[in-house]
Amino acid sequence: MKKLTFKSENIAKLYNRRIILENISFSLSDGTAFAITGKNGSGKSTLVKILCGVLSPTRGSVEFSVGGAIVPYPDYYPHIGLVSPYLNMYEEFTAEENLSFIAKVRSLEREWQERSNMLLKEFGIYDHRKKEVRYYSSGMKQRLKYCAALLHQPSLLVLDEPSSNLDSYGIDAVRKFMVLQKQNGILMFATNDAEDLQFADRVYSIEIGNH
Amino acid sequence: MMIISTSYHIFVKEFVSEFRTRYALNALLMFVVTTLSIILFSIGQESPSIDVLSGTLWIVIFFSAMSGLSRTFVAEEERGTSLTLRLLVNASSVYIGKLVYNFALILVLSVIIAVSYVLFITEFTVKTFEIFWLTILLGSAGLASASTILAAIIAKANTKGTLFPVLAFPILLPLLLTCINATKLATEGAFLVEAVKEFQILISFTVVMIATSFLVFDFVWKD
C-alpha cells in the first residue's frame, strides 16, 4: 500500500466579497475516514470542490503526497474519486459508454472492464448498463456516479452527501465501499447524517458564525 | 503522449454525443438552408457584384459558426458535466479536443455552404478552385480557433444567448476580411501565388489565437 498524506492549510474562499470558508486546516493519512459536517449553506460542497482541485481557493494550499512524492495541487485528479450532486454523467450515453469514456480518458489499464462490470453488479445497475442514462431514475444515476468514482481505485475517495438519493440497498453497497476505502486509502465525506457519521474516525465541523 | 490520446477521446465523445443528440447539426443545416434561400430570394433577377457575393458567403459562414460553436461548452455547463470533465482530465486536453471537434464541425458546415453557394448562385463563379478551397479550409481553422476560447468564456457568463456574436465579431473581423479578399481573388481567376499573403495572414491568425488560448484556457476552465 502506498503511503498517502493529505494536508490542507488555511483554506479560504471568498465569493463576491463574502467569506464562504475561512481557516480550514487539517491533515490526513491513509486508513482514515474523515467526515466534514456543517449546516446547510456552510460551504461543505465548496470545500469539497476545492479539495478535489476543481475550484481554486482564494487563499491557502492543499498538499497531497503519494508514496512520499508530492503531487502538485490541481494535478492530483487521477488519484481522486468524487461523488457529488453537482457532478453529472452524460445523459445521451449508456452507463457502459460513460464508464468506458472515463476509463479511456483516465488511461486505465486493460482490467478496467472487469472492474466496471463488478461495480455495476455491486450497485445493482448491471442489467441496465446498455440503457441511456437519461432513462435512469435519480437513484440509478447516483449509483452510476459511484461506479464512475470507484472505477480507477482512487487513493482518495470524496463523497458529498453519500446517502442522498439512495434506497436501503444502494446505501448498503455504498457503506461496503466506504469500509473498503478506509482500508485502502483515505475516505472523506461531507454529511449531516448521523448514521453516516458512525463511519468516521475524525469529524471536522465547519463552524458558522466565524464570518 | 497522454495529452494526444486524452484529447482524441474527448473529440470522439463530442462527436458521438453530437451524433446522438443532434443538438447542433440539425439546427445548423436548417440555418444554412434558410439563409441561403433568403439570399437567393433577395437576389432574384438582379446580378450583384462579386464583391457583394464574396461578402455574403462569409457572413453566412460566420453566423452559422456563431450559432453552432457556442454550444460546445454551454452544453457541458448546462448538463452539469463540466465538473465531471474537470475532474477527469487536464485543461489542455479538453481545449484541444474541443478545438479539433469545433474545427471539424465548422469545416463540414462551410464546405456544405460553399458547395451550395457555387451550385445555386450562378453569378458566383470560382475560377481558381485551389485558392477557394484553401480559403475555406484555413478560414474554418481560424473561426474554430477564436470561437473555442470565446465559447469557454460565455459558458461561464449569466446571459449566454446573444453574447457570443458580440464578443466574436471584433476579434474575427481581420480573419473575415482576409477570407473575403481571398475569395474575391479566387473568383477573379488569380494565380495561387497571388493569394499567398492572404494565406499567411490566415495561418498566423490561427496560430496566434491557438497559442494565446492555450495559455489562458486554464484560467477560464478552472474558475
Added chain:
Amino acid sequence: MKTWLKIAVSVWLTGIIIAGIAFPMVKVPQTWYEFPFIPGLEEKARNIIFHVPISWATVVAFAMSMIYGIIYLRKKDIDYDLRSVSSASLGLLLCILATVTGAIWAKFNWGSFWNWDPRQTSIFILLLIYGAYFVLRSAIDEEERRATLSSVYSIIAGVTVPFFIFVMPRIMSGLHPGSLGDEQGKGPVLEFKMAPNMLMVFFASLIGFTVLYFWMYSLKVRQMRIERHVQQITETH
C-alpha cells in the same frame, strides 16, 4: 499623483490649446510661432494637435487595461481588475472622442464623416472591442469570475490588434497620411510634413494628453476602490 504634476499638466495643456489655435499660419514662416500654411489642409492642420494625441491616449488606455488584466490573472488580486476596468472605461471615452473628432475633420477634408479608411476602421473596431468588453462584464455577477473572464477577453482581443495593421491596407485604400492607398487617396495629405515648431507643439500635446489620461485614470481607480470598499462594509453589516 503629485500636486505639482497636476498643476504642471493644467498649465501645459492650456499653453498647447493657446498655441494650437492662436499661432498664425503663413505661407512663409518667419518667426518661431508661425506655422506653415499647407494648401488643401489650411487651418484644419491644427486639428492634428488635438485629434492624434487623443487617439494615442486611446491606445495607451487599451494597452494598460490589457496589461493589468494579465497581472490580475497572475496575482488574482482584485485591485488589478479595478485598474483594468478604470483604464478601459477611460479608453472608451477617449475612443469615442477620437472617432468623433476624426469624423469632424474627415467631413471637411475628405468630404464625408465616414470613409472606411483603414485607421477609421481600426478605431471603430477598437470601439467594438471596448463595447463587447463591457457587455461581457455586465453579463457576469460574481466579482472574481467577472475579473478573470474579462481579463482573458482583453488578452484575446489584444492579440488580434496587430492583424489589423497588416490586413487593413490590403483590403482598402487609405486616406490617412502614410497609408498605402491608391493615387487618388494621396492628395495633399501625403505630402504633408510637419514644420519643426508644429512638431514640437504636437509632441508636447502628446505628452500633455498622456499625463492627463493618467490623472483621470487615477481618479477613476480611486472612485472604484471606494465604491468596492463601501459595498463591502454595507454587505457585512
Added chain:
Amino acid sequence: MEFFEQNQMYVVLVVVLAIWFGFLGYMFVLDAKIKKLEEQIKK
C-alpha cells in the same frame, strides 16, 4: 456647412469643443458617482 468651408478655423474649434465636452461629461458622471458614495458612507 458652407460656413465651415469658408471659416476653417471653426472646424478646429468644433474639434476642441468635442474633446472638452467629452471630458466634461466624464467629470460629471464621476462626480455623481462620488456623491452617491459619500451619501452611502454617511449612512
